[in-house]
Structure formats: C-alpha cells, structure tokens
Amino acid sequence: MSAYAALEARFRRLGLLSDAAAMLHWDWATMMPPGGAEARATQLAELSLIRHESLTDPRVCALLDEAETEAEADGDALDDWQRANLKGMRRRWREAAALPSDLVAALSEASSSCEMVWRAARPTNDFAAFAAAFAPLLALVREKAAALAQALDCAPYDALIESYEPGLRSATIDPLFDDLAGFLPEFVGAVREAQGAAGAPAPPLSAPAAAQQALARRLMTALGFDFERGRLDVSLHPFCGGAGGDIRITTRYDEDDALSALMAVLHETGHALYEAGLPEDWRYQPVGQACGMALHESQSLLIEMQACRSRPFTRFLAPLLEEYLGGTGDGMDAEALYRRAIHVEPGFIRVDADEVTYPAHVMLRYRLERALIAGDLVVDGIPGAWADIHDELLGIRPASHADGCLQDIHWSCGELGYFPSYTVGALMAAQFFDAAARDEPALWPAIERGDFAPLLGWLRARVHGLASRHEGPALLERATGRPLGTVVFKTHLQRRYLG
Amino acid sequence: MSAYAALEARFRRLGLLSDAAAMLHWDWATMMPPGGAEARATQLAELSLIRHESLTDPRVCALLDEAETEAEADGDALDDWQRANLKGMRRRWREAAALPSDLVAALSEASSSCEMVWRAARPTNDFAAFAAAFAPLLALVREKAAALAQALDCAPYDALIESYEPGLRSATIDPLFDDLAGFLPEFVGAVREAQGAAGAPAPPLSAPAAAQQALARRLMTALGFDFERGRLDVSLHPFCGGAGGDIRITTRYDEDDALSALMAVLHETGHALYEAGLPEDWRYQPVGQACGMALHESQSLLIEMQACRSRPFTRFLAPLLEEYLGGTGDGMDAEALYRRAIHVEPGFIRVDADEVTYPAHVMLRYRLERALIAGDLVVDGIPGAWADIHDELLGIRPASHADGCLQDIHWSCGELGYFPSYTVGALMAAQFFDAAARDEPALWPAIERGDFAPLLGWLRARVHGLASRHEGPALLERATGRPLGTVVFKTHLQRRYLG
Secondary structure (H helix, E strand, O other): OOHHHHHHHHHHHHHHHHHHHHHHHHHHHHOOOHHHHHHHHHHHHHHHHHHHHHHHOHHHHHHHHHHHHHHHHOOOOOOHHHHHHHHHHHHHHHHHHOOOHHHHHHHHHHHHHHHHHHHHHHHHOOHHHHHHHHHHHHHHHHHHHHHHHHHHOOOHHHHHHHHHOOOOOHHHHHHHHHHHHHHHHHHHHHHHHHHHHOOOOOOOOOOOHHHHHHHHHHHHHHHOOOHHHEEEEEOOOOOEEEEOOEEEEEEOOOOOOHHHHHHHHHHHHHHHHHHHHOOHHHOOOHHHOOOOHHHHHHHHHHHHHHHHOOHHHHHHHHHHHHHHHOOOOOOOOHHHHHHHHOOOOOOOOHHHOOOOOHHHHHHHHHHHHHHHHHOOOOHHHHHHHHHHHHHHHHOOOOOOOOOOOOOOOOHHHOOOOOOHHHHHHHHHHHHHHHHHHHHOOOHHHHHHOOOOHHHHHHHHHHOHHHOOOOOHHHHHHHHHOOOOOOHHHHHHHHHHHHO | OOHHHHHHHHHHHHHHHHHHHHHHHHHHHHOOOHHHHHHHHHHHHHHHHHHHHHHHOHHHHHHHHHHHHHHHHOOOOOOHHHHHHHHHHHHHHHHHHOOOHHHHHHHHHHHHHHHHHHHHHHHHOOHHHHHHHHHHHHHHHHHHHHHHHHHHOOOHHHHHHHHHOOOOOHHHHHHHHHHHHHHHHHHHHHHHHHHHHOOOOOOOOOOOHHHHHHHHHHHHHHHOOOHHHEEEEEOOOOOEEEEOOEEEEEEOOOOOOHHHHHHHHHHHHHHHHHHHHOOHHHOOOHHHOOOOHHHHHHHHHHHHHHHHOOHHHHHHHHHHHHHHHOOOOOOOOHHHHHHHHOOOOOOOOHHHOOOOOHHHHHHHHHHHHHHHHHOOOOHHHHHHHHHHHHHHHHOOOOOOOOOOOOOOOOHHHOOOOOOHHHHHHHHHHHHHHHHHHHHOOOHHHHHHOOOOHHHHHHHHHHOHHHOOOOOHHHHHHHHHOOOOOOHHHHHHHHHHHHO
16 A cells, blocks of 8 residues: 555544544534533543544654655656645644644643533623633633644744634735725725615514524525435524535524524525535545635625625525515515615624624634734633724624623634634635626526526536635635635625615 | 553543444434435444454553453452453453454444445335345354354354343343243233233324423433433434433334333333433443443333333323323223233234233344354345244234334344343343332332332442443342342233233
8 A cells, every 4th residue: 555545544534533523513512411511522522632643643744754755756646636635634734743632632621611611601691601611721722823833833823724724824814804994994884874875674574483494494405405415403603514425504593583594594505515515535535625714604605695695586585485484574575685685784793794794793803813812812801802892893882791702602612713714705705706607697597596506516616526626715716717805805895785 | 550540541432432423323313314324334433443443452452461460469459340340341352352353344334334224124114125235234243243252152142142241141041031931922811811801901092293202201301311411302213322421312203102102212211211320430431331231121121111011100190191192081091091001912013012022022033133143044034934933922923024024223233132131131120120119118109109219219229320340140139139030020920910
C-alpha cells in the first residue's frame, strides 16, 4: 500500500468518527434528556480524543512526508483530487499536532458543559451562570489559539479563523468589513426612510407549530431536500447537522410569527443542500468535506436571502401559506409577503436580523472576539461592551442578556473565530447567485414556479460537487469570474431595497 | 499507575465507545431516515473495530497478566469489586482475542445490512429477501461461534450463549426446558379449559396512539422511570437502549389494542429500571454493566408479568385507562382488565404471547438456532422447520413469514444464542419477585396504589446495584436463597391461572 493509500485509510476512520460525533451532537440538541448531558459530554470528549490521538500518531506525519515526497518526485502519482486531499490532510495534521491531547480533551468537556449551562441560562437571562462556565472555557480557547498561532505563524485570532475557513485572515476581513461599515449606516437610513414612506408591512402571521412544520417540509422538498436522506426537527438554535446520507436540520417555531421559522428552515436547507451535494466518492476524506464555514454560509444565504426573499419566491409561497396555515387575511398576498420578507429594522437577535443590518451583528461579535482572545476584554465585561457596540452600530441597546450576549450558541461551544464567516458568506452568496442567474436565464421563472432544479444544478456543478477541491475564495473566483469583494453584494442591496 | 489502574483507563474508553454506539443504534431504530442506513452501518462497524483493536492490543493481555499476578500475590491489592472487574475484563479480552478483526468488521456490516433488509422484508412478508441477507450473516456467526468455542473449550452454540449470559450453557438449559416441556402442554390445556368456562374476556381496547403514549408515560413515571434521564419513543420492535444517565425505551402502538403497547412499555421499563439502577461509580467498567441477558430479562418480566399482570396492578390501572383513553365501556373494570391481562391463548407472535405459552416460542427458536449453528438446518429450511415445531408445541401453524420467522429482530442482527435468556429470565423473575414479596409485606398494597418504591428499593439493593459483581445464577441465589429452577415459576403459574 502506498503512503497516500495508507493515509486515505487513516482519514476514513477519522471521517467516520466525526460523523458519529456529529450524530451524537444532533441528538444532544434535539432529543437528549437533560440527565444525559454529563455522560454525552464524556462520550464526545473521548471520541474527540481518539480522533486527536489517531491524527497525531507519529506514523501519520511520517506517511505525510513520504506521500508528499512521492507526489513531488512523480507528477502522475496522484491526480488533482488526491493532491488536494493530501494538502487537506497535512493541514489537519498541522492543526492537531499543535494541540496537546489534554487540551483537546479539556476543551471538549468544557464546551459541552458550557453549552448545557447556556441552554439553561438563556431562558432565565442568567449571565452570571453563563460567565462562570464560559470563563474557564475561554481560557482554554485562548490557550488553543496561542498554540495554533505558533504552529501556523500567525496571530492567535487568525489561527482560530483559519480553523473555520482555511486561508481567511483578519487582513482580508478588515477591508471588507471597513467598506461595509462605511456603506451600511447611511444605506440603512435610506432604506428605513423609503420603507417607512411605503407604510408599515403586514403584521406577523400566527400559526400553530404543526402547520408551520408541514409547510416547512413542503418548501424543503421543493428546494430539493430529500427526506429519505434527512430530517427536520426542533432545537433551541436552528442548525444543520447529521452526516453523509443523513442530513438533519432543525428550527424553532414561533407561533406568533410563522415567517421566522420558515425563513430559518430555508436557511438551514441551503446548508443541507450543500452537504447533500458533496461528492460521495470522497465522503470521508478531507477533500470531500465542505470547504469552510464562510462558503457553507454562502450556500444558506444564497437560498434564504438571494433566492427566497424575492418577489418570484413570495409569489410561489403566498398560495402555500394559505393552503397550509389557513385564513391569512389582508396583506398576505405575494407583494405584502415580499415587503415583510425584506423589511429592514435594527433589532437585537442576529438570527432574526434582515440582511441589511445583519453585518452589524457580525462586526459586533468580531470586535468582541478579537478583544477576548487578545485579553483586552474579560468575560464580565462582555454585557457592557456588547451594549455599547450594539448602540454604536445599530442605535439601540439590548435590555436583557437573552437579547444580548446570551443569544448565540457559538461561544458556549468554544467557537470563537466563526462569526466573520457569516458576513463573508453573505458577500460570497451575492456573487454566486449573480453568476448563477447570469448563466441560467430560466432560474428566476423556475423559482416562481417552486422549481429549484436550475439553481441546484448550477450549484452542484460549480460549488457542492467540488467540495474542498479548491479553497473557498479560489472556488468563488472560478465559479463567478470575480474575486471576493463587496461590490456585487452592495449592488444586490441597492437593487432590492432602493431599486 | 498499577496494571489494574491502566486497565480501568482502557476499559473506560471501551465503555464510552459502547455507549456512543448504543446511542447510534437507538437513533437507527427510531429516527434515522432510510438513506442513512449505509453510512450508519459503516460508522458502527468502525466503532466496533476500534473497540476490538483496543481490546486485543497486546498491551491489554500483558496488563491482565500483570494485574492478576499482583492480585494473587497481594490479597489486599484489590477489593471485591475490583477483583470481579478484573475477572470481567479477562472474560471480555478472551472473547475478543478469539475473533480476528476482519471477522468482527464483517459481522458488524453484515448484521447492519441484514437488519435493514429485515425491516423492509417483514411488512412485505418477503422471506427470500431476508434469506439472501441472512445466509451470509449466518455463515459469519457460525465462524464466530467456532472461533469462540475453541477459545472457551466448549460447543459452538454454548459459546454464543456464553456471550449473552456468562456461565449459562445448554447443559443447564436443557433440564429446565425439558421440565417445562413436560409441564406446560397439559397446564395450557387446563388453563384454556378453566378460562373458556369463565367466558370470553373483554374485547381489546381501541385508543389513539397519542393517548396510549400519554398513559404509557404516566405508568413509567409510577414505576420509577425518570424522564429527565430517559425517553420513550416508537420503533418497529420494542427495545431498551441508550446508555448511562439516558435510558431510552421504545414501543409500537396498536390502535386496536391499547393493552399490547402498554404491556410492552411496562416490560421495557423493567429493563430501563435495571439499567438506571446500575452503580454510577462503575459505569464504564465490566463489573458495572448488566449481569447478562437472562438476568436483564428477569427484570423486565418481573415488572410486566409478575407485578403488572396482577389484580393489584389492574386495580391501579383501571381508572387511569378511563382517564387517559376515554369512554371504556363494559368489561374495562379492574377484574375484566385482569382477566384480559392473564388471558392464555396460543398465538404466533412471541412478543404478544402470554407468560404460559411464551416458553414454547423460546424453545422453538432454541431448537432452530442449535440446528442452524450445528449446520443441521439451512436458511431456506427455516420456514418449514418453524411451522412444524410451532405446530408441535402450540398446535397451530403460521400462515405467513411475518407471523413466523420474520417476526423477530434478533437473527437479522446476528444475535443467535440470545433466545434462551427469555425463558431463563422468566424463571429468575418468578424467584426474585417471590423473594421480594416475602421480604417486603407492603409490596402488594403499594402496587395497588401505583407505588413501586418498595419493589424498586428491594431490586436496587439486591439486584440492580450489584451489576456484575456476581454471575447471574449466583446473584439469584444470594438474593432469593434458592438456586435457578422451575419450581417457583410453576407455583406462580398454578396460583395465578388455576388458583
């Protein structure tokens, strides 16, 4: 067996262990009774430790050296996918080798227990309980960031970003975010003025959770989600989980605002379609995994923001709302729905934010994360700093922790460095959709009929099926002909909101 | 670290991997969409392989040798629990070391796919499909039995029994089953005559699945099941799964016969109470696991058959049936319920069988399994042999495979050698309950009030809390003062059915 083949066998095991852990995570968030949390945390920590031990086994480094030497000596030894796979293997090894086993185990245990504390603390607005669990977790995350930074020769916060979106750095993000920060405040004002002049949008639509769920399943099916290979369930924080062949998304139902859950479902379905479209032949290998979290987010935002918060989609949706949710009253025709779907209003909850104010929520977290990792902000200072920046960027201050720093699951899982992906993903989504609509003239008329096949076909060929064959920004440029930037996103906003 | 301590660390990992696999199995049977089966089978096979590799690592055998030598040289080196734990470790190692890794992996994959085929074949009565998947699995099970038999120096079928109930052999089972075979046919005839003279029992009770489920949860709570540490769900075949701190039972609802699902729930709750009562301190160690499958079954039968198919329990149940299931009509008072709960009628479905005819179902499978493992019966011969023995023991022949050899999940999972546990468990259940009622005079009056605390207290102290501290038959004798036999079971039957 060649060194490369031996590595594929090793990474197959790692991929299977990751998938098993992903299922246990899904169960945790959707099915597990509270008493199971401690044992589950221990199981997940052990799986994480086994993966880490297997990846940092000295034989892996030796095999990587050997396979890289072989590939360099013989240009035909590996094809392009295998070369990209080998690169991905080395990257994973480098990250893992930088972290000692006991740190990995401690991080896994601390994030599992912090997540459980967060689940209890959020509804009771109990920041003190959260802080007590988060402070030791943050200390471990900082330790991890420092170790990774040394191995990758970059700043600690950049090392965390790298682990979510390979190749992405603060130096790339800063000019993009600066540009948006310069553009958005004035733009939000102009949109608010225009929308205010047009009168208040229709009030939120009430509907029982069961009816919302039935409609959600109908929409997922239209989008191309295969219920023979996936599920829709309920969790506190919507997410896309599961593993190859069995993609599981979740949402939460607000019986006073049906559109909120439906839009969350459309968003997670975008993630799910990406996962379902990854190449089966490479399922357990690094090159077969999703590219990165910004690219992942681009796929959910492409579905939710680009495709579905549009006039063609609301024309498809309006009769379904009546069919599934019953008597809809005034203002639930397609145009009223559209106005509601693109209504811009600064608020407190990131996942409920419109696409115009969303970047402010991300920039807020980006600034706080950098300060937390740099040691310039302590845990107890989060609520105050949060409120100040929220006020600065959006002109309002949250009145509760639940509306502030307790709203997101990420930090409680030790996931710092993830948030910038959301806005980088929004920029990518605009570029991908723009290119797809240019390449497929039938795309919009099809969406108006509830037919997503033209869009999904384009995505499968240009994005999903390529998995990690290229890094995210390179894949974006190949698919769209443009490097990552803010121009297409801003043009999209101007057309939709002031067009 | 002592050799013994190093072994405990190793077995902790094995225990955690088993628990993770148990959760993935539960998900398979309750939540997983069909498209996930192939990937899930691969995940489970890999977890199984990792456990096997870790257990058969040459260091484990060396550590066992060393720990045993230390324990022998220094009588105070290990306490009684640790000694029993060390014995359990050696037994697991011996079984694992007898099986080559590729056989373990092949068994796991073949049983996962056969189980999926069975799930599809049972409702469509498709024996040919099942046979095609079962034949290669059986070949692997026979290979496993032969390898274990050589390592344990016993017959191949005995080696399989040993893996489910340590210490149990055909030589123990045969005289017990022979005794029952001599007693039961005449007894069934006498009971049928007496019950026939008393007139037909009340007809089955119809109720929507949701109402049955609500009542099932009410009864589980009365029995001592903690929904903060467990769940009730639906699966094709009722089972008790999950892992420490998170015990998950399942049932299936027949809307035309509410008592069927409720009794299945009571049965699985008995299993769940045993699992929940195992000592937390030994959670991941061999000595902390359930004793064996016969003892496990004794706990479910003790709850279902001994405690709940009784007049005191039906007096507790009758008003709840009315409360949860609505208008009950004639014959749903406590006495009519009791008559229905102890109604004896030879039938085809093992899990629906009354306790008097149940042993016949087990003896049937016991005979066929022995023949399959010995090579005296081929897969295609199962339906014919099944019908012949069914006719001989119960006087009726199944008209479909679904009513015959496709009814059980066990063989499709490669579980041969398990079935005798059911009837050995029934004998144990009678002995345990008899001793508990003797030790706790308040036991029956409490059950009539729906208070299971006296019974559960006795079981926790004498059975659950001891886990695998002793082998099953020894534990039975310590708790009840009697060795395993048929006398108490037969006395119970005579009192209940002809008393």
